[in-house]
Amino acid sequence: MGVLETAKADSTVAAAPLSSALPQQVLTTPAAVALMETLRAKYGPLMFHQSGGCCDGSSPMCYALGEFMTGDSDVLLATVGDEPGAPFYMSKPQFEYWKHTQLILDVVAGRGGMFSLDNSEGVRFLIRSRVFTDEEIAALRAAGRI
Amino acid sequence: MPTTMTKVHPGAYGFPVTLKKRYDNYIGGKWSPPVSGEYFDNITPVTGQVICQIARSKAADVDKALDAAHAAKAAWGKTSGAERGRLLERIAQRIEDNLEMLATIETWDNGKPIRETMAADIPLAVDHFRYFAGVVRAQEGSIGQIDAQTVAYHYHEPLGVVGLIIPWNFPILMAAWKLAPALAAGNCVVLKPAEQTPMSIMCLVELIEDILPPGVLNVVNGFGLEAGKPLASSPRVNKVAFTGETTTGRLIMQYASQNIIPVTLELGGKSANIFFEDVLREDDAFYDKALEGFTLFALNQGEVCTCPSRALIQESIYDRFMERALKRVAAIKQGNPLDASTMLGAQASNEQMEKILSYLDIGRQEGAEVLTGGRQAHLDGDLSTGFYVEPTVFKGNNKMRIFQEEIFGPVVSVTTFKTDDEALEIANDTLYGLGAGIWTRDMNRAYKFGHGIQAGRVWTNCYHLYPAGAAFGGYKQSGVGRETHKMMLDHYQQTKNVLVSFSPNAMGFF
Numbered sequence: 176m177g178v179l180e181t182a183k184a185d186s187t188v189a190a191a192p193l194s195s196a197l198p199q200q201v202l203t204t205p206a207a208v209a210l211m212e213t214l215r216a217k218y219g220p221l222m223f224h225q226s227g228g229c230c231d232g233s234s235p236m237c238y239a240l241g242e243f244m245t246g247d248s249d250v251l252l253a254t255v256g257d258e259p260g261a262p263f264y265m266s267k268p269q270f271e272y273w274k275h276t277q278l279i280l281d282v283v284a285g286r287g288g289m290f291s292l293d294n295s296e297g298v299r300f301l302i303r304s305r306v307f308t309d310e311e312i313a314a315l316r317a318a319g320r321i
Numbered sequence: 322m323p324t325t326m327t328k329v330h331p332g333a334y335g336f337p338v339t340l341k342k343r344y345d346n347y348i349g350g351k352w353s354p355p356v357s358g359e360y361f362d363n364i365t366p367v368t369g370q371v372i373c374q375i376a377r378s379k380a381a382d383v384d385k386a387l388d389a390a391h392a393a394k395a396a397w398g399k400t401s402g403a404e405r406g407r408l409l410e411r412i413a414q415r416i417e418d419n420l421e422m423l424a425t426i427e428t429w430d431n432g433k434p435i436r437e438t439m440a441a442d443i444p445l446a447v448d449h450f451r452y453f454a455g456v457v458r459a460q461e462g463s464i465g466q467i468d469a470q471t472v473a474y475h476y477h478e479p480l481g482v483v484g485l486i487i488p489w490n491f492p493i494l495m496a497a498w499k500l501a502p503a504l505a506a507g508n509c510v511v512l513k514p515a516e517q518t519p520m521s522i523m524c525l526v527e528l529i530e531d532i533l534p535p536g537v538l539n540v541v542n543g544f545g546l547e548a549g550k551p552l553a554s555s556p557r558v559n560k561v562a563f564t565g566e567t568t569t570g571r572l573i574m575q576y577a578s579q580n581i582i583p584v585t586l587e588l589g590g591k592s593a594n595i596f597f598e599d600v601l602r603e604d605d606a607f608y609d610k611a612l613e614g615f616t617l618f619a620l621n622q623g624e625v626c627t628c629p630s631r632a633l634i635q636e637s638i639y640d641r642f643m644e645r646a647l648k649r650v651a652a653i654k655q656g657n658p659l660d661a662s663t664m665l666g667a668q669a670s671n672e673q674m675e676k677i678l679s680y681l682d683i684g685r686q687e688g689a690e691v692l693t694g695g696r697q698a699h700l701d702g703d704l705s706t707g708f709y710v711e712p713t714v715f716k717g718n719n720k721m722r723i724f725q726e727e728i729f730g731p732v733v734s735v736t737t738f739k740t741d742d743e744a745l746e747i748a749n750d751t752l753y754g755l756g757a758g759i760w761t762r763d764m765n766r767a768y769k770f771g772h773g774i775q776a777g778r779v780w781t782n783c784y785h786l787y788p789a790g791a792a793f794g795g796y797k798q799s800g801v802g803r804e805t806h807k808m809m810l811d812h813y814q815q816t817k818n819v820l821v822s823f824s825p826n827a828m829g830f831f
Binding site: 224225226227228229230231232233234236238242243244266268269272273276283284285286287288289290291292294295299301302303304305306 | 361488489490515516517544545546547549550553564565566567568569570571572575587588589590626670671672673675676679680682683686687720722725726727728729752753798799
């Protein structure tokens with residue numbers, strides 16, 4: 176559990192300044208930002224699509240920007256990482272079940288992630304989560320974000 | 322020897338198996354080193370230690386495999402169903418004759434208990450090869466008499482070359498689910514095992530390599546990005562079959578749309594296992610069976626697409642049922658997967674364990690109550706570096722993320738319902754529809770739920786049975802297509818229609 180606590184502490188530090196009181200829907204740990212930089216240097220601009228289902232399900236899949244076709248069935252949750260940032264998407268039906276939680280993009284040792292660009296790096300992205308407070312939910316609702 | 326016997330390592334512990342230091346690809350009937358000369362370490366989740374090296378293939382290796390498959394497809398596609406059936410039966414027999422060896426290797430590769438690989442994974446793989454060896458003999462086309470002088474003949478033809486992308490939770494069995502129908506239908510295949518469990522399939526190929534003609538079966542190992550993607554997106558495959566998760570499933574459909582080829586996708590689930598109050602009407606064998614049915618969430622460490630990971634218990638029996646159910650969970654013996662009495666082994670990889678722990682965290686945050694477990698399990702000795710999680714039971718409600726997402730760990734989320742309507746509503750309140758279970762002594766209720774649940778399979782008074790001959794596949798976001806049934810032959814075949822006129826007369830248009 177120490178790992179989880181450390182990651183959460185890191186992610187709080189890594190939170191970018193808020194443009195308003197609106198809570199961010201996706202945070203990144205420093206390790207995630209660093210991995211994104213490594214991948215960006217190799218593959219160019221990036222994007223994420225949050226997976227669901229079995230095996231590598233629940234993994235945040237990272238692709239070269241435009242590799243994965245998004246559409247009306249997806250929600251853009253945030254743009255993450257250093258400028259210019261990577262759009263982070265999830266399918267709309269899945270978001271209905273996830274929207275009450277803040278996602279924290281982290282990195283752990285391992286491999287997998289299918290066609291995700293982190294697949295061959297010996298580490299991979301992992302999503303941790305935090306339940307939004309009632310006040311945060313109200314603010315996100317008012318802003319039409321959830 | 323006695324001093325080294327205790328070391329937990331392949332060959333030194335459990336049934337003696339001899340592993341190679343390195344496994345190359347199997348292409349065109351030959352063992353083929355990766356073009357790049359690169360290999361990656363294969364880690365056993367039992368101890369977290371490296372047990373062999375595996376070819377780290379790239380697009381060039383996939384191309385070689387596709388060359389071999391295309392070179393073999395014409396001759397293989399012309400073999401009779403009887404001949405293909407005979408060869409599949411030989412494969413089945415060879416696997417059966419080497420049951421303990423393959424079961425042990427599968428346990429080293431994946432971390433699942435030896436009692437499961439001995440009693441389920443490998444025997445079911447045998448069953449699937451036998452089943453398709455049989456049904457291909459019985460497959461027939463059809464003849465339609467369109468009118469008095471026009472006849473429509475329908476023949477089955479193989480698709481040609483198919484790409485199979487296999488998951489890590491049942492490496493040999495999932496390969497068998499796809500290989501048996503694809504080969505029976507007359508296709509040549511290029512198979513990409515999961516990089517988390519790349520070894521056992523190569524040991525299977527070593528066993529059966531003399532049976533199939535060169536090029537019919539090709540296996541290319543490597544990472545998903547480097548080897549899986551070139552296979553899934555190749556214009557030289559006529560179909561892709563994939564088991565995995567939704568985002569990659571969508572990406573495979575996207576590549577398939579560019580090549581205009583069919584796909585079969587099995588993308589997971591969040592299966593409800595429903596226990597009605599009449600289960601407790603008697604304290605008998607059936608009640609005992611239902612308690613086992615609840616506890617099956619821990620089968621294969623929960624790394625099953627149809628893991629009964631949501632238990633719906635009728636409120637009127639909740640306390641009594643859960644008292645017994647939690648005792649059953651407490652009796653789960655976790656330990657060395659190679660020991661015959663071990664019931665719960667290792668998660669397949671470090672990242673999988675991390676993912677499960679992240680869900681244990683979010684479950685608590687959402688206010689779910691931990692009824693038992695809830696932590697990483699720390700085992701002793703050589704196992705201390707393996708990947709183990711305690712069997713965990715949460716109580717919560719169906720809107721929580723632990724009720725909606727496939728944790729793929731030994732974790733069940735329990736909730737209650739009052740009425741049949743409420744049970745059905747909760748069962749269907751999910752993105753997925755792969756499996757479900759119902760437990761009742763009332764046949765009318767069983768019938769109603771068997772039809773009412775939007776899932777490809779509704780286990781009724783049973784769970785986690787996977788016989789060949791019962792179709793398996795998903796509704797909703799759980800995927801496209803079916804497996805483990807003779808209809809799979811169709812999934813791997815073209816339909817050829819020859820439309821014949823027996824009339825000597827012109828139609829009269831021109």
